[in-house]
Amino acid sequence: MSTTADAIRSADAHSAHNYHPLPLVVASAEGAWMTDVEGRRYLDMLAGYSALNFGHGNRRLLDAARAQLERVTLTSRAFHHDRFADFCSELAALCGKEMVLPMNTGAEAVETAVKTARKWGYEVKGVPDGHAKIVVAADNFHGRTTTVVSFSTDHDARDHFGPYTPGFEIVPYGDLTALAHAVTENTVAVLLEPIQGEAGVLVPPAGYLSGVRELTRERNVLFMADEIQSGLGRTGRTFACEHEGVVPDVYILGKALGGGVVPVSAVVADRDVLGVFRPGQHGSTFGGNPLACAVGLEVIAMLRTGEFQGRATELGEHLHRELNLLIGGGAVTAVRGRGLWAGVDIDPSRGTGREISEKLMELGVLVKDTHGSTIRIAPPLVISKEDLDWGLDQLRSVLGA
Template sequence: MTTSAELIEMSERRSAHNYHPLPVVIHEAHGAWVTDVEGKRYLDCLSGYSSLNFGHGHPKIIEAAQEQLKNLTLTSRAFYHDQFAQFCAGLGDLTGKDMILPMNTGAEAVETAIKVARKWGYEVKGVEPDQANIIVMEGNFHGRTTTIVSFSTDPEAHDNFGPFTPGFRLVPYGSAEAIRRAVDANTVAVLVEPIQGEAGVLVPADGYLGEIRELCTAQGILMIADEVQSGLGRTGQTFACDFEGVVPDIYVLGKALGGGVVPVSAIAANRDVLGVIHPGQHGSTFGGNPLACAVGIAVIELLNTGEFQARAAKLGEVLHARLRELVGRGVVEVRGRGLWAGVDIDPEVATGREMSKALMARSVLAKDTHGSTIRLAPPIVISEDDLVWAVNQLSDALYEFSQA
């Protein structure tokens, strides 16, 4: 049997170092638990950055994928296929929008939203050619394509990848007033994460999203909500925007939409917005493919029950209550909503990377971001006992560091 060490060495030698994984090699997974090549089990508290909201190998999702694999996997969008209409209708109903434009990855969906907003600005709002601007937030993470990193404030994502795409105005996250000051006659959209995940699970003050919605309506510009990580049950609602009763003009969706099986993303908007796209102006060979649509339909059906949203809300209360007990005991601050938390470790105790490795040694998989912050986002199917056990492992690891 090839060992973890051998597989890690080969991976490091033969692949680009665009990630810094923890030294674990996963072989199989079920529900909230994964097993490495040596047979050691770990509780997954990252969920593929919220791609696995429904857990590893959810029976309904796997069954849908297996059934579709027997019949048809790809036609390209040159032809219709029998899963496409139901997927678009189902996702349209879930979001309350008229139309869907399916893609593959979250970054592709964000790029799609940017293109649609610009085209809408020129053809509907009447902005002069090539003058459109979109307001974006400091600390954002929308992907790593060239246009998206053009407005990133993360040096790792941004530096040395220029020249950059113009047309974006950065403002501080959480300040509706800053957005108001940045709007001009050429502004076509505001692009915002309802919760900034990569930045450390930053939850804005109550009312922020509502103020953006009111401002966009008053100014005649589009509100684009990037719910790639925050959407589809993770926070205890279908969308994080739901906590303020806000409906954006464009939803950007991905990750959990593919059920952890295949990459599936989409934007959802009404006809007066998405109707500006015509044949040949945007597309994807694999976007909206039969396998993706079949999996997406299964995901939508799971969300339509409301079971996962309710479970994330209930278990989220347990998670955050337990984590708050650690503040002052090696934890500086805890943020988040539902089954999603950013935990700031005291830099005097450990870095986020060190804490993630300590948790891995205790059979809990989590990941660091921005120095001393770790993110916890277990699958929504996790049991309460397992969730409490995971937080106990963090507590024990903190104690060990404090005694070192």
């Protein structure tokens, strides 16, 4: 068995350095806990950026995957398979929509949504061909494809990857007035995260999402909600938009839809939106494959019980109550988020977000930093209150609070 140092050295030598992982090497995981190659256990307080909402090695999801592995895993969309229709109909029903376009990764789903909005704009709204505009928010994170980084304001994600894709207007997040000014007769969609995850778990001002919904409806513009991180139980509701009673025209889903087992993503909308596609105009060899559909169907069934939304609500209230007690003590300057999802701004005098993350790792707790002084906390929704409290105790210890 390789030691941690050996494994990290090999990874550094043979893989592109597009990530800066914490210095541990995971060998196994179950529930909210992970074990490294040397047998040390860690409490996972990141959950794969919400891809592991249902925990590591969830029995229901593994059983669904195993059963499908014995039958058929891939057909491509050249043929029908017996899990596809059920997956699409059940996911559409969960979203209160009519149609589903399955893909694999979140970035693919965002690209699919962009193509959908443009095609809808030309064929339904009547925007002149080649003139479609999509309004997005500053500090967004929707993936790292060339089109998506074209409207990123993160220099690390964007710089030196041009020439960039035109057709996007960037406005401040949470500013309805700026959004209203940016929407023109050629605007086909507004693309937003209901809560900005990578930016530090930024929750928009109360009334913002409902205001976006009203504005887009008045201007005949699609409201596309990127719920890849915020959706599927993370905030205490199935979708973060529900906190303001908002139903967007388009849901963009990923991460937890695959249960931490396989990559599954989807764009979900009504027929008057997704119905613009014809055969050959968009696709994916693996999108909507039998294995993905089997796992996705089990995820949908688990969400229908309301158990995970309830856990995120109850434990989330506890999490935020405890984190907010740290504000004003010289260690934490701000806490944001909803449900089992929090962005914690660390006072620079206590260290950078990376330094705090590394100190927590040494104590057996895994979180991840973003934007210098912020750490993100997003444990699997299956975490116990006792484990959550233990993790918070380690944070207090590191901060000297």
